Amino acid sequence: MHLNQLVLRNFRNYVDCEIDFPSRVNLITGGNAQGKTSLLEAIYFLSTAKSHRAYPNDELIRHDESWFYLKGTIASNADNDGAIHSEMTLEVSNQLQGQRRFKLNGDIQPRLSQWMGQFKVVFFSPESLALVKGAPADRRRFIDLLICQIDSAYLKRLQDYQLVLKQRNELLKQIRGKHASPEQLGAWDGLLVEHGLFIIQTRSQILERLQMYAQEKHAKLTGDREGIELKYQPSPNLRESISLDKDSSLDRSDDESEALTKFESALNSSRRVDVMHGTTSVGPHRDNFSLVLQTQKQGLTLQEEAKPYASQGQQRTIALTLKLSELEVIRHATGKTPIVLLDDVVSELDDERRTFLMDLLGKLNAQTFITSTQREVLEADVDKCTVLTINDGCVLRREDR
Amino acid sequence: MHYHPQPLADLIRELQKLPSVGPKTAQRLAFYMLKAPSEDTARLATAISEVKTRLFCCGICGNITDREPCHICANPERDHGVICVIEEPDDLLAIERTNGYKGVYHVLMGVISPLDGIGPKDLRIDSLFDRIESQNIEEVILATNYTTEGQATSLYLTKRLSNLDLAITRISYGIPVGGDLEYIDELTLSKALEGRRRIDV
Structure with a gap:
């Protein structure tokens, strides 16, 4: 995919700005608080209808204004036969405390789900470091968001699962207070297991694919000095006990029904504790995936959990690896190459890793937007690009090289 | 604020409580009644009050009726060995409209939902087992809705019915008749694929 043009009106500190992006690589420079990140935020908004920093939409409106408007013109070319160049336009307007309107190719889309996801974006921002440093919930969100982008039935499953979980937890509290009988739990367990196993198997499948790409990307980003391993850790009491392979044959396979039985018996054996705490202790809401970093030291290979041991730069590299692998997974599943947004990524990478990154981005052939306060650091690594200097919500200078 | 005379304000307020009636519709309906002949409004008033005084739930199946037992439970032509379990009386009407079902019904009057404080004791589940015994x-036939709570209720009943000597069935779901695959949401379609059936040749 290629963003040809972006229009911003009353968005953050932009008043009225129209920018063309003919190049594959776009460097966005300028001082602090001039609107570099907001430009990426606007692109991200066209993809997901929200801010990557989880701000309420009304806060994206320029001060003392009552609305904002964004428009993107995007060429989406099928990767396999680059010949098809169809252009689409995405528009969104947001009134202060009021209506939001989404248009696709000029037509109003009453359902957000039909507008969202048309335009695929992978965003690396300083917040992405939470993937390495953060809690298991951060990593679950990453993997769930990724699956939602390529499997439209997954979100509904996830929502169904959350509802079952809420109902079951409420029932557990009622049982603890002797307001309900434990025999009711069976019904909720049955649903929890059915949705839960689907979620676990889907996550496992995607993680496997992610892992495949991550090893390759990480080796390239570090010049073969480091390796990375993603380990799926299903909820406690479920580890090693259930088969993670999804089965689509007509009759439910033995593996699958065995997995269901094991899941159900895990729920059964933790029932007493669950009632005591009033929460469910087994299920994909307790999943995690750990990141294991492999480093070479004096000819020895060290394996360490990334969260406590990796340095700032290493953590950043791991997060980058995950994001670039996300891009590959999306490309593999949809046949479209997402646009890469890199917010302030180069500041903590050494010269060598930066060169590897730019090299890798070139090979991915994905349109890339990079922000940085120092333009010099990047220019050396790219030969053809557009450099935009942003000042107070305006493009101060533009150079196409 | 607009001033409405007290009786008119009362009427508008009451009408507004009806489903899908907002303030404007309520006002329009109230003015319509004001202008209508008094016999018409009297008939409407009687009809509304008789719904509450003359109708009750059938002691056997829970269907809404004006006689005991209801016309379905009293009908000897129907197959009294097959019970279709449904959530609400209007589900019964929906199934009756198919003209294809000849068994009898059992209305649960809701679904199990701990978040709303509704457990099996609050539903007509005991009376279902009395009937079966x-x-x-x-x-x-378990014909609760394909919502999370409807599914849980159906699972709960399945577990309790499983040790009895009878067939338990669940209505199937998937692609609607006349449905175009292109317009069906992904989850329904993937469920329909999962639940595909072998064709006997």
């Missing part, structure tokens, strides 16, 4: 029932 006292009569010769061959099949129980």
